[in-house]
Amino acid sequence: xxxxxxxxxxxxxxxxxxxxxxxxxxxxxxxxxxxxxxxxxxxxxxxxxxxxxxxxxxxxxxxxxxxxxxxxxxxxxxxxxxxxxxxxxxxxxxxxxxxxxxxxxxxxxxxxxxxxxxxxxxxxxxxxxxxxxxxxxxxxxxxxxxxxxxxxxxxxxxxxxxxxxxxxxxxxxxxxxxxxxxxxxxxxxxxxxxxxxxxxxxxxxxxxxxxxxxxxxxxxxxxxxxxxxxxxxxxxxxxxxxxxxxxxxxxxxxxxxxxxxxxxxxxxxxxxxxxxxxxxxxx
Amino acid sequence: xxxxxxxxxxxxxxxxxxxxxxxxxxxxxxxxxxxxxxxxxxxxxxxxxxxxxxxxxxxxxxxxxxxxxxxxxxxxxxxxxxxxxxxxxxxxxxxxxxxxxxxxxxxxxxxxxxxxxxxxxxxxxxxxxxxxxxxxxxxxxxxxxxxxxxxxxxxxxxxxxxxxxxxxxxxxxxxxxxxxxxxxxxxxxxxxxxxxxxxxxxxxxxxxxxxxxxxxxxxxxxxxxxxxxxxxxxxxxxxxxxxxxxxxxxxxxxxxxxxxxxxxxxxxxxxxxxxxxxxxxxxx
Numbered sequence: 247x248x249x250x251x252x253x254x255x256x257x258x259x260x261x262x263x264x265x266x267x268x269x270x271x272x273x274x275x276x277x278x279x280x281x282x283x284x285x286x287x288x289x290x291x292x293x294x295x296x297x298x299x300x301x302x303x304x305x306x307x308x309x310x311x312x313x314x315x316x317x318x319x320x321x322x323x324x325x326x327x328x329x330x331x332x333x334x335x336x337x338x339x340x341x342x343x344x345x346x347x348x349x350x351x352x353x354x355x356x357x358x359x360x361x362x363x364x365x366x367x368x369x370x371x372x373x374x375x376x377x378x379x380x381x382x383x384x385x386x387x388x389x390x391x392x393x394x395x396x397x398x399x400x401x402x403x404x405x406x407x408x409x410x411x412x413x414x415x416x417x418x419x420x421x422x423x424x425x426x427x428x429x430x431x432x433x434x435x436x437x438x439x440x441x442x443x444x445x446x447x448x449x450x451x452x453x454x455x456x457x458x459x460x461x462x463x464x465x466x467x468x469x470x471x472x473x474x475x476x477x478x479x480x481x482x483x484x485x486x487x488x489x490x491x492x493x494x495x496x497x498x499x500x501x502x503x504x505x506x507x508x509x510x511x512x513x514x515x516x517x518x519x520x521x522x523x524x525x526x527x528x529x
Numbered sequence: 530x531x532x533x534x535x536x537x538x539x540x541x542x543x544x545x546x547x548x549x550x551x552x553x554x555x556x557x558x559x560x561x562x563x564x565x566x567x568x569x570x571x572x573x574x575x576x577x578x579x580x581x582x583x584x585x586x587x588x589x590x591x592x593x594x595x596x597x598x599x600x601x602x603x604x605x606x607x608x609x610x611x612x613x614x615x616x617x618x619x620x621x622x623x624x625x626x627x628x629x630x631x632x633x634x635x636x637x638x639x640x641x642x643x644x645x646x647x648x649x650x651x652x653x654x655x656x657x658x659x660x661x662x663x664x665x666x667x668x669x670x671x672x673x674x675x676x677x678x679x680x681x682x683x684x685x686x687x688x689x690x691x692x693x694x695x696x697x698x699x700x701x702x703x704x705x706x707x708x709x710x711x712x713x714x715x716x717x718x719x720x721x722x723x724x725x726x727x728x729x730x731x732x733x734x735x736x737x738x739x740x741x742x743x744x745x746x747x748x749x750x751x752x753x754x755x756x757x758x759x760x761x762x763x764x765x766x767x768x769x770x771x772x773x774x775x776x777x778x779x780x781x782x783x784x785x786x787x788x789x790x791x792x793x794x795x796x797x798x799x800x801x802x803x804x805x806x807x808x809x810x811x812x813x
Contacts, residue, residue, distance in 0.1 A: 332655040336648030354570035355656040357558040
């Protein structure tokens, strides 16, 4: 699929980022089309979060490697940030503020005028079904409600690109579905592009238009979930597997792409601690 | 293509109904208006948190109250420290106000490390807020928090009979001094946070520098009674300038208020520069 780079929501060309001697992202080429839900999949330590942090301008990368709606993240950082809504992996709502105050902070830092601030904050809270709980402290919210509050914080500035880093980590299945339902509803209403990282293959299969399977800093397979599953099915049949066997899942595709070595490379101590801490807080 | 997205319970015929404003990005603030807007945003958050939970405000009032009640009243009787003719408790009250404000600000770096661990810092860094504006906002938010604490200590001092001024202009000057001083100390703390990167190490540093800053200043005794080397430390210590200004404004003693304001403003500006340049280390 070829598109003009200016019409791409995200375009990464040979993106590389190292922490010391560890190449967290190692030559990542990625294009996310405007309006799609793109899933970046992989285990802890695959480089998903580092890639996201490069795209969001949190990590400095040389000019020409990352563009967001045509803006270079190295040269035009502020313009890129104005286009982004970002929900990090950790539970990042401030527990000491109410839901409304949490969203109002992001309205302020995105320069929403005082005249329309209250209304815009109310609309963001409505979009995620938190109107009734808006004036309660965030520390009284359930894990799913906090994720929805963070979604409202990201939506209040009307971003063109919503970036979600492991949005459903640690949530129970019902809360996970709730978060995705709201993401889809907002996407349907606004037409925004969604870039999401997850290691839940079932979620990616159900909710993403296209996925990129990432392993050891690079995309190892790219396509719609159906294309990837069917591709593996065909390869298995070509290799002599009996027709009518169980259909491959995205997880099967991932295992084929990643091969062995998943366990010993699945994130360092800090990754695992951060993941467990988040899971503990939402649980 | 994947399965169709699950229909949301809130979806209606017009999915954009009720969220019209979320379809239009806000108008960016230009140039010089950005910095005050970010400072106001950070200060508003600090005041909202204090409104929801005042526990810290009360517990932090205990220590300055004890300094004034026990140390102040005892040393007033001893008359061992030359105070220029005013009661010792009056002399030390501005020092204790400055100390309680500094104690809040000096541990502000722990908050920014906590915000880093919680993802709040990263989220703020992805907003159209330059790092210097974010640090300035945090510094003045620390100033506002310290100011609320300083008001509590002023009230305690007044209740203990300290002869403070009630001139509104001078009190405004006191507020400005406390905010500037706290902005510097919070930036010092955030600078160290950017170097050591962990809460445990920062706690150690905070405790290691707090007492030297306090005892190496004119908070409890005049510079003239210090040995030469400590006088040099006191001259380089922004807390001394903060106390000098507070003493001049609150008690009407001889002070170099203009110089004090100048030193505190330059110190705060240098602190903001240093902390901003190290903020990127916390984001990694």
